Amino acid sequence: MRPRAPQDGEGRPTTAHEIQIASGIVDRSGVVSMLSPFVDAPVGRPRTCTLRGLLIAFQINALRRHHEAHLVEVARTVNGLTDNQRETLGFTHHDPGQTYDRLERLYVKLCAVLEDGHAIEDDGDLQALDVTWFSNALVRASIPPDMLTSSSVAVDGTDVETWGALHGDVVSIEFDAEGEEADDPTDELRSRRSKGPKTKAKVLGVGPDGRNIYTADADARAGHRSATNSRPAGKYVGYECHLAVQTRDVIWTNYIDQVSLSNEVAGVVTSLSFVPAGTHRGRAVADVLIDAKRSGIALDDVVVDPGYSLLTASTMHDKLAAAGIHQTFQLTKTQRGTRPFSGVALLIDGQLYSSLLPPELHDLPMPPRGATEAVKVEYEAKFNQRACWRLSRHQGPDGDGATRWRCPFCKGFVRSRRFPKSMRRGSAVPMVSVPEGAERCCSGIITAMPAELPLWQKIPFGTTAWRLSMGRRQLVESANAALKGGFVDLGRGFFRVFGVTKMTVFLAFSVAGFNVDRVRSFRAKHRLQDPHDPVDYPLVAVPRAKRRKGTWADLVDQRAQAPPTPHGTRSK
Ligand SMILES: [Zn+2]
16 A cells, blocks of 8 residues: 555645646647547546646646645645636546546556557658657746747756665765766765775666666666765665756857857756666657657757767767757767778868878867866967868768868968968968978868768867857856756655656656746846736846946037036036
8 A cells, every 4th residue: 555645735825827827838739639539538437637737737736846746745736726716627526535646546546548659640740659758848937939039049958866765875886887987986985985895776676778777766767976065975776857048049150269159048958858867868858859850849059068978979969960950069088089990181180181280280189177268268278279170161061971171271270381272371370380391282172971960069269269169058057057946846755656757747847947037037137028928927127237427429419508618527
């Protein structure tokens, strides 16, 4: 028998406005009409609550700051509605003592349907009715169209601990992540140093994926998380929540030290993927992003966290590139350096450079972690210098992903007296020295296959322009922070259900609620009215900027109004 959740019958009242927002999200998502045929039983007792009503109640709960993803909270929300509100949302035969059980039955049924693997035809495409589709449909429905203004997202993952209890010591967990994720050596160090005998974590079973199950939560897996302010890096058992958050576009760059970003955008979550910890990150994220693009979200550039660039190219980089999505990313130590390349060019740090690139610009050190801006700029100077020697993409990619590249002398990025043709460029083009005996700058345009350029990105790695572009990651970090304390706290106990499906259903509403909150504060900050809701929020009184004095407008005004004073002083 499962322990019964406490019921206090009393709930906080819900405003008409909250119902309006919540039902707007649920209705726009389209999930009710897609799922109803599977959820509604043709025979049996008529339901005392509808699927639409259930989802709206989940969403009302999740609109509130610091809510918890507990079914009992949703039951309290329903009990706190007025009879009138319940009637509009399809709750009949209301009995406060029964609400929890009724909601639970329908919630369990919904989760079962999402796990059954139904698919329906939608615009000629087969749409799987799984929890990834469900959660992304709700999350996207929570973003007003006028707030989707860029075609870039930043992607990052955050850990979510399972509610299931671990029997034993967390440091003794066997790290069995999929793919190329390596164990963090600092863990070993820490466990060796810490005192006292360790209880070996009890393994309760092995999942169909061949990985250990440590808790009563059969979907939760062992993972590794990086340090935060409140706790050190280490192992944990649970899930990883990957978020794609809208961020600004790079609208122009000189590929060296200058970048123009588009206007500030609302940092809303446009896609999410909730997976067992240690799941291959490329698999967890790439398909969700490609689906987002197919669903009509403008998506050309993804700024990824260093954790994702560890992945081999075929699982993430190539997959996204083939779908027309560029990646901006940080290279790991092992990915850096010079690689073999078939053509007459150098392949360094993922980028093609002229084979005449001076040797002192081949291996460049990155600034130390946490370096000041001034130190970073110092290190970047060399990368910026090297960027002038880059080959320029002349054409492509074609259907196979092949690209054609032009040499920097022919392109006019650099000039040298040895190549008189390049000297016709203006004096703004940097003059470089090339080795004695170099007769030609290149032997024409070269072709590269995608397999040869697995780590290529538009802006050369390490340059100032690259760092400024990477800075767009900040929006996903701020979304993560909001979901780890500011808006809700996805820490242990936020969910009290087990399993990917049950947790993701709750998470979808919480992320949608975060989006509503983010849009509201973005509109308030930029003093934008919601076109559909003129009373959405009180306009914050912004102190008026100090009026400047002595402007031309002042002078013209004065001269028009008053005769000039003898000494030219201002007259009131
Ligand atoms: Zn050339």
